[in-house]
Amino acid sequence: MDFLDRNINFKALLKFSNISSSTQQHLKHVYASFALCLLVASAGAYVNVVFRFLQSSFLTFAGSLGMMMWLMFTPHSRENEKKRLGILAGFAFFTGIGLGPALNLCLAIDPSIIPTAFLATAVIFTCFSLSALYAQRRTYLYLGGVLMSVLSLLFLSGLVNMFIGSTVLLKVHMYVGLLVMCGFVLFDTQLIIEKVENGDKDYVWHCVDLFLDFIAIFRKIMIILAMNEKEKKKERK
Template identity: 65%
Template sequence: MNVFDRNINFDALLKFSQISSSTQQHLKNVYSSLSLCMLVAAAGSYVHVVTRLFQGGFLSLLGSLGMMAWLAMTPHNQETEKQRLGILAGFAFFTGVGLGPAMDYVIAINPRDVAVPLVCGDVIFLLDAAPVLPGTLMSALSILLLVSLVNMFMGSVMLFKAHLYLGLLVMCGFVLFDTQLIIEKAELGDKDYIWHCVDLFLDFVTIFRKIMVILAMNEKDKKKEKK
């Protein structure tokens, strides 16, 4: 399996009305695996925030990368399916632990804000039927990079917030785009639902992080105004 193979016929991405029953089942498997990832990641975050048995940081990052590499090197077949699901769960767990420090920060400001990114993320994944052009996403990424470079010298809070909101919008677009790619790959015979789940899970994690930062910044601004 070449995990970097992105040779997709983009003209076929918009043909949602012609999805086969096997591809529909494939999508069910992808989203079932995604639900598993989200639950395990939540457990990983809980372990960091409440029990402190594992701390998010460099080691959790290494754990996530190691699990992803292991998953990529494990062939996709019926004999390895349970093993790969276990590796996927391990990847999600270490990713959840890695979210712990960000959750600590948000909890310190307002504990109620922790649940909001989860709800927003779920809504975003329920709205993944609209077509998104690849060129639009690439242009948006270029703008994000330019804003980041400019703000390295300016240190503007407004630019930082603009980068956050634009980045959140771009990631929503990538959820739609990655879902379309998964459909197209499945129609072409690639039914590796476990690896396809990784694409969407990484999108969700990025969205979750951005929403947490936005909520934390807004809460701090409210507290400043009250003073």
């Protein structure tokens, strides 16, 4: 039974030999800020769903855009660090509120969709993030042009489908969009590493990229599960 007697070094799983120690420290700040964003966004979503706060999608969008612009034009410095984290929390809160309509749709169809979608998003995001961190530097940076091109096509197809109303096209849009956002997790993670290696230490803004990727994946998985569950209910009838 010697094959069962193995010492597994779990600390080795957290060692990224291709990333410098200073960059690893920076990534810790990025993911700590990312965790803060998820908590605040969850609070925003809860407030919207339970208390019906800010039901207007325009006000929510304006709030998110305003916070993002404020963060963008607030210089990264040690003096502004707490202020920028507060702005980041505000952006996350409005983003969470913006999830309200999708959450309400899922609650009306099947409440179990929400935890399932969140768990699936967490697994997907973690797997793709680790793939980017363990891969050789710049491996996935080539994806940038491809992802932006596909994203542009998805935007155009979404506009066309507003007039056509095709369910098939909507499904294709959702599934392809999900794959694209998974690709962005790979791309953005390695892009952050390159920015840090080149002297960009703005971990707050780097967190925004990953947070938006996570939210986009979560939203798309929710909608896909809701559509599938709705079709199942129609077939039962």
